[in-house]
Amino acid sequence: MCGIAGIFFKKAETNPTLGQALVDMLDGCQHRGLDSTGFALYENTFKGLRLRFIVDDDAGATVARVKAALAEQGAKLVNEKREGASFVVEVEYDGEIRPFAYAMEHAAKLVSIGSALDIIKDVGTAHDLDRIYGIKSIAGSHGVGHVRLATESEVKPEAAHPFWATGFSDVAIVHNGQITNYWKMRRRLEARGFEFRTDNDSELIAVYLADKLAQGETLELALEQSVDDLDGVFSFLVSTKDGIGFAKDRLAAKPMVMFENDDLVAIASEEVSLNRLFPGRPLSTTEPAPGTFRTWSR
Structure with a gap:
């Protein structure tokens, strides 16, 4: 099943609540994956x-x-x-x-x-990782996180998510879904000299996007192309040094919900994760439409 979450603070390059916010958001959807948890945090x-x-x-x-x-x-x-x-x-x-x-x-x-990127991932829950790594004390501008239910690989730290774009700096991905043309796309990238360390399709998405950014494309254009190039069902969040973005396939089988105001944008698999940021307050949330994408950056 798995769950994803991400937050981007619009007004400050360093927000002291980054780690706390992501721990709370992932705790909200932890029931979607109790095997392992991970954070991609951006701090300068x-x-x-x-x-x-x-x-x-x-x-x-x-x-x-x-x-x-x-x-x-x-x-x-x-x-x-x-x-x-x-x-x-x-x-x-x-x-x-x-x-x-x-x-x-x-x-x-x-x-x-x-x-700027630091990926912290391990077996256990968001609160388990906080006790070991002090996640709540980490300040930063934005980040993404993932809770994992292991279905195709072992439960160990290196199999947890997020994944970084192997061979590139500061690009990370959290993903809920399955890419069915994984091997076709991977072989194309390997023919150009790219290396992969896992058979996880999330790593493929990260490298695919990072390659486009390295060729001078904007993140928005890369995400637009990903909707056509990637086959399967997927909802994913990508983070770079400058911001975050999302993309959904045209079937929209994997859930995603979003909240945005003047201070931040927060995205997650379930609304309960967003409610953890504003306890007791009603939120006006939206669900991105099938086949859509969007970015936020400074």
Whole structure:
């Protein structure tokens, strides 16, 4: 089943309630997926790149491989920390992102890379992750989240959502649905040199969109094209360093509801997630029509 949620604050690049808002929204739809939870958060708190890796039982060896790969790629390690199932580094690096990202992927399980993006995901609920990672204390401009009911892969941190656009910086996706022309589209991208780390169709959507952005297209145009290029049933949210957007297929089998005012836009699978942002207040919500898309950015 799974559930998705996203929020974009219109008036400030840093809002202290970002983490709290997404925890509340995902708690509202947690019944749609109790296996794992994840957040893609955008916070401008450092000047370089942040990379988050999943560490296994042999954490020491994983950390050593990551540090060796960073040195080999010419990235200067500025900060590091162990956190839950993750090893997080901040680095100074001014080379090409794709070869750097692929090299780091070969060293360890890379969850995200970006100058603003940080993906935090693990088994458990939104409140479980908050206790481990301190999600509620994270400030930022916008973010998306996902609760997962595992149907096609194992319940473990790296299989949780969101997914980042492998090989690109600051692009993440949360998705409810199934892309039926997955392998056809993946083979086309692989023929152009793109790499994939999972067989998850959410990763495909992220790379597909990030590739279009890298070619100079706007996020709005990329989403418009996605409605025609992607086969299947889907509702998804995409986030970049500058904003968020959504797209729905023309059958609209997967739910999505939206609330917008002068301060923010919030989108989720169910209205209960939006109500968590404004307890006790009636909300004027809308449901995006089939085959529609929209973006918000600064």
